[in-house]
Amino acid sequence: MAKLTLENxxxxxxxxxHGERRMGSWWSVLGGAAFSAPKRQFVxxxxxxxxxxxxxxxxxxxxxxGAGKSTLLHILTGAYQPTRGRIHVEGSRHALMNLSLxxxxxxxxxxxxxxxxxxxxxxxxxxRAIIPSVLSFSELGPKSLHRLRTLSSGQxxxxxxxxxxxxxxxxMILDExxxxxxxxxxxxxxxxxxxxxxxxxxxxxxxxxxxxxxQVCNRAILIDNGRVKSIGSVSKVVGVYKDLLRRHAYQxxxxxxxxLGSEQAS
Amino acid sequence: MTNLAxxxxxxxxxxxxxxxxxxxxxxxxxxxxRPEFWTFSAWLDIISRYRRSRLGVLWLFVPPAxxxxxxxxxxxxxxxxxxRSFMPYMGMGYxxxxxxxxxxxxxxxxxxxxxxxxxxxxxxxxDYIFRALSKAAIYxxxxxxxxxxxFLFSPMASIQGFLTLFLTVPLLVVNVVALGVVVSLLGARxxxxxxxxxxxxxxxxxxxxxxxxxxLVPKESIRATLMYVNPAFHLVQMIRSPFLGGSVESITxxxxxxxxxxxxxxxxxxxxxxARFIPIWI
Numbered sequence: 001m002a003k004l005t006l007e008n009x010x011x012x013x014x015x016x017x018h019g020e021r022r023m024g025s026w027w028s029v030l031g032g033a034a035f036s037a038p039k040r041q042f043v044x045x046x047x048x049x050x051x052x053x054x055x056x057x058x059x060x061x062x063x064x065x066g067a068g069k070s071t072l073l074h075i076l077t078g079a080y081q082p083t084r085g086r087i088h089v090e091g092s093r094h095a096l097m098n099l100s101l102x103x104x105x106x107x108x109x110x111x112x113x114x115x116x117x118x119x120x121x122x123x124x125x126x127x128r129a130i131i132p133s134v135l136s137f138s139e140l141g142p143k144s145l146h147r148l149r150t151l152s153s154g155q156x157x158x159x160x161x162x163x164x165x166x167x168x169x170x171x172m173i174l175d176e177x178x179x180x181x182x183x184x185x186x187x188x189x190x191x192x193x194x195x196x197x198x199x200x201x202x203x204x205x206x207x208x209x210x211x212x213x214x215q216v217c218n219r220a221i222l223i224d225n226g227r228v229k230s231i232g233s234v235s236k237v238v239g240v241y242k243d244l245l246r247r248h249a250y251q252x253x254x255x256x257x258x259x260l261g262s263e264q265a266s
Numbered sequence: 267m268t269n270l271a272x273x274x275x276x277x278x279x280x281x282x283x284x285x286x287x288x289x290x291x292x293x294x295x296x297x298x299x300r301p302e303f304w305t306f307s308a309w310l311d312i313i314s315r316y317r318r319s320r321l322g323v324l325w326l327f328v329p330p331a332x333x334x335x336x337x338x339x340x341x342x343x344x345x346x347x348x349x350r351s352f353m354p355y356m357g358m359g360y361x362x363x364x365x366x367x368x369x370x371x372x373x374x375x376x377x378x379x380x381x382x383x384x385x386x387x388x389x390x391x392x393d394y395i396f397r398a399l400s401k402a403a404i405y406x407x408x409x410x411x412x413x414x415x416x417f418l419f420s421p422m423a424s425i426q427g428f429l430t431l432f433l434t435v436p437l438l439v440v441n442v443v444a445l446g447v448v449v450s451l452l453g454a455r456x457x458x459x460x461x462x463x464x465x466x467x468x469x470x471x472x473x474x475x476x477x478x479x480x481x482l483v484p485k486e487s488i489r490a491t492l493m494y495v496n497p498a499f500h501l502v503q504m505i506r507s508p509f510l511g512g513s514v515e516s517i518t519x520x521x522x523x524x525x526x527x528x529x530x531x532x533x534x535x536x537x538x539x540x541a542r543f544i545p546i547w548i
Contacts, residue, residue: 013546014546014547074385074387074545077385077386077387078387078389079384079385079386079387079389079545080545080546081542081545093387095386095387097382097385097386098382098385098386101382101383101386102307102382102383104307104310104311104314105314106314106315106317106318107310107314111310111314114306115306115307115310118302118303118306118307119303119307119383119388121300121302121303123302124302147317173387
């Protein structure tokens with residue numbers, strides 16, 4: 001039984017803000033960069049977020065850049081502890097946010113598999129058993145004894161993905177997990193994820209790919225400005241999201257027209 | 267049911283509690299029970315560093331060997347002392363000093379360098395402190411191999427001296443871990459700590475009896491006062507004197523006893539109060 005409940009969760013964090021400086025000459029720019037002390041201020045990143053996800057739910061987290069998607073995921077992984085409200089988790093959590101987590105560039109591919117497994121807390125014998133399947137999935141079998149730094153970034157991504165998805169967890173938390181990688185691998189990764197999604201009881205997925213959401217998720221949440229803008233079925237939330245984007249684009253257009261108009265007037 | 271990612275029973279996270287970063291002792295015990303990550307990654311950090319070199323892991327032994335043999339010999343002649351007894355004296359001081367400074371230097375930025383792990387929800391922060399500790403310990407073992415050779419050829423060589431290490435070294439490790447916890451918390455909040463430690467080490471090196479003999483420092487002098495204030499002085503003396511068949515001043519035992527207690531209480535309290543803010547600070 002896996003369950004994730006958030007009740008009125010809010011998060012304030014300190015941020016360092018650099019004061020505005022006059023950028024008169026090149027020298028004052030250099031001097032200002034060196035001597036202006038940053039100010040520490042508390043900023044609310046997340047406010048009154050409440051929702052509940054149950055067994056079998058696959059939740060998509062969507063929103064514009066900087067809306068608070070990653071912040072929400074960091075709260076769900078347990079990295080950030082909410083300033084207000086409560087979070088209730090049943091089941092084991094596993095995050096897949098950074099595919100190259102903990103890699104050592106001078107160690108071999110096999111050593112890196114063991115290293116990452118150790119970082120995930122997998123016992124050694126289990127980790128050793130995983131090696132062949134990871135190598136075959138990432139198609140790195142012939143390179144297993146090469147140093148990691150000789151691999152291309154796409155190959156490293158494959159390796160990280162293959163390791164992270166080789167153990168089962170109740171709750172999977174994923175952030176933009178298909179980045180680089182050729183089309184064939186992306187297809188296989190998607191397939192594996194759908195498979196994995198079947199294995200994990202709850203999946204939380206932050207992404208900008210609407211087609212991926214439609215394929216994988218059954219629920220969605222739209223975050224805007226650190227607050228829940230909409231939550232519910234995928235089609236409903238994606239509709240609200242598209243509306244938001246359209247409105248934003250329209251406002252941009254209005255602004256552009258206004259500035260063009262004022263230029264023409266002058 | 268056990269959580270694969272953390273080795274913690276999921277009952278623990280059932281209440282929505284984070285996986286670590288609450289109390290120091292449960293986290294430390296958790297790290298000790300699951301040493302795979304911090305031992306293996308520390309070991310890989312070190313050996314992979316030497317992979318591109320011809321001598322490989324032998325480079326671990328070159329700096330301590332040169333320090334003990336070359337600098338030890340040279341400095342002994344310089345200050346008119348017997349090189350055979352001076353080499354283990356200086357070698358031991360050097361290795362303890364390096365162990366302390368390596369752990370402190372690394373823990374000052376350890377949370378920042380483990381940011382990706384922490385952001386994935388791996389908030390058992392003691393794992394990262396132990397990683398820094400085991401890295402420094404590997405260097406210390408390599409240096410100790412060199413010091414042992416010098417020790418065997420010195421007039422002070424004795425089994426009893428060697429056995430005292432089993433008592434004094436754990437005391438050093440406990441102090442260094444507690445200090446590492448405090449420094450890692452401060453370093454996560456104030457990046458200045460890293461710069462500050464480098465400066466302090468410069469003074470600390472001068473005030474720690476690695477090259478000189480504390481018996482030659484005139485009592486009641488300012489230098490003697492500074493020397494007795496310096497914790498590294500007491501930690502070095504506590505280990506090295508009995509090892510080389512000497513005795514330890516009672517003030518050193520009192521200092522170390524008080525320091526151990528204070529550091530344990532302080533690190534536990536600070537961890538309890540501030541560890542939860544680490545993800546936000548970094």
